[in-house]
Amino acid sequence: xxxxxxxxxxxxxxxxxxxxxxxxxxxxxxxxxxxxxxxxxxxxxxxxxxxxxxxxxxxxxxxxxxxxxxxxxxxxxxxxxxxxxxxxxxxxxxxxxxxxxxxxxxxxxxxxxxxxxxxxxxxxxxxxxxxxxxxxxxxxxxxxxxxxxxxxxxxxxxxxxxxxxxxxxxxxxxxxxxxxxxxxxxxxxxxxxxxxxxxxxxxxxxxxxxxxxxxxxxxxxxxxxxxxxxxxxx
Numbered sequence: 358x359x360x361x362x363x364x365x366x367x368x369x370x371x372x373x374x375x376x377x378x379x380x381x382x383x384x385x386x387x388x389x390x391x392x393x394x395x396x397x398x399x400x401x402x403x404x405x406x407x408x409x410x411x412x413x414x415x416x417x418x419x420x421x422x423x424x425x426x427x428x429x430x431x432x433x434x435x436x437x438x439x440x441x442x443x444x445x446x447x448x449x450x451x452x453x454x455x456x457x458x459x460x461x462x463x464x465x466x467x468x469x470x471x472x473x474x475x476x477x478x479x480x481x482x483x484x485x486x487x488x489x490x491x492x493x494x495x496x497x498x499x500x501x502x503x504x505x506x507x508x509x510x511x512x513x514x515x516x517x518x519x520x521x522x523x524x525x526x527x528x529x530x531x532x533x534x535x536x537x538x539x540x541x542x543x544x545x546x547x548x549x550x551x552x553x554x555x556x557x558x559x560x561x562x563x564x565x566x567x568x569x570x571x572x573x574x575x576x577x578x579x580x581x582x583x584x585x586x587x588x589x590x591x
Contacts, residue, residue, distance in 0.1 A: 360396070360403040371400065372408035372452070372524075378415055379436035390440075397447030408524070410452035410497060411437045427458035427473055431482045439489040451494040452524050455509045456486040459501070465508055480516040487518045493571040498525030503532070503556045507563060514567020521571045522564060529556040 360371050373396060375389055393409065400407035413433035418426040434456040441448055459465050461473040474482070496513070498506045506528035513520055530553055537545040572578040 360399045360405050364403050364405050370406040374410040376412050376414055377437050393446050401447050406449040408450045408452055409448045427461045430458055431456045435486050435489050442490045452497050453494055454499055456482045459505055459509050483513055483516040483518045493521040495522045495524050496520055498528035500527045503528050510563045519569040519574050522568050
């Protein structure tokens with residue numbers, strides 16, 4: 358399926374997920390770089406926005422929730438964001454992980470877990486990730502709980518990170534899986550109409566307060582206003 362074919366079918370944008378370790382062997386990363394270069398040029402030709410979701414990994418540390426991986430995560434995330442901000446990829450929006458594992462941030466750790474970062478250190482990592490890009494970026498939830506995702510986004514806003522929104526799913530509906538297993542279809546529908554809906558509403562409130570519209574950072578609001586006036590006049 359080409360991006361042009363997606364456009365012909367009525368798509369407004371395209372998103373691709375890439376598992377990436379900036380420290381991998383060149384023969385591995387060269388393939389991924391070339392793929393995204395081709396995809397970016399295809400997006401330019403089709404005139405369709407390209408979202409690229411980056412999920413970091415380290416084969417030497419298979420447990421991405423472990424303390425060992427948490428120690429590596431900041432560098433993996435920041436260097437990945439920096440790589441795919443390069444103009445040769447023509448990526449319009451980067452979908453990224455937050456640069457720390459919040460289970461190891463002071464004040465947010467589960468009982469019995471020693472923090473790896475103070476709040477000040479975590480804020481510095483958010484700022485470094487923010488400074489690594491020159492284009493819109495949004496956060497993914499990485500399957501954390503709804504509460505943790507809310508904490509991450511609230512923290513990002515207070516750290517003056519100019520993230521432009523989110524594109525996440527599991528943080529809003531994951532708890533519904535257990536509800537479905539215990540109470541069936543009707544129980545799930547009730548949960549979606551109550552707690553599931555509340556999860557989305559709470560995220561929207563946080564985004565309205567802490568997220569930055571892309572045009573506030575990258576410009577273009579004047580062009581939007583001109584376009585809107587033209588449409589109204591037409």
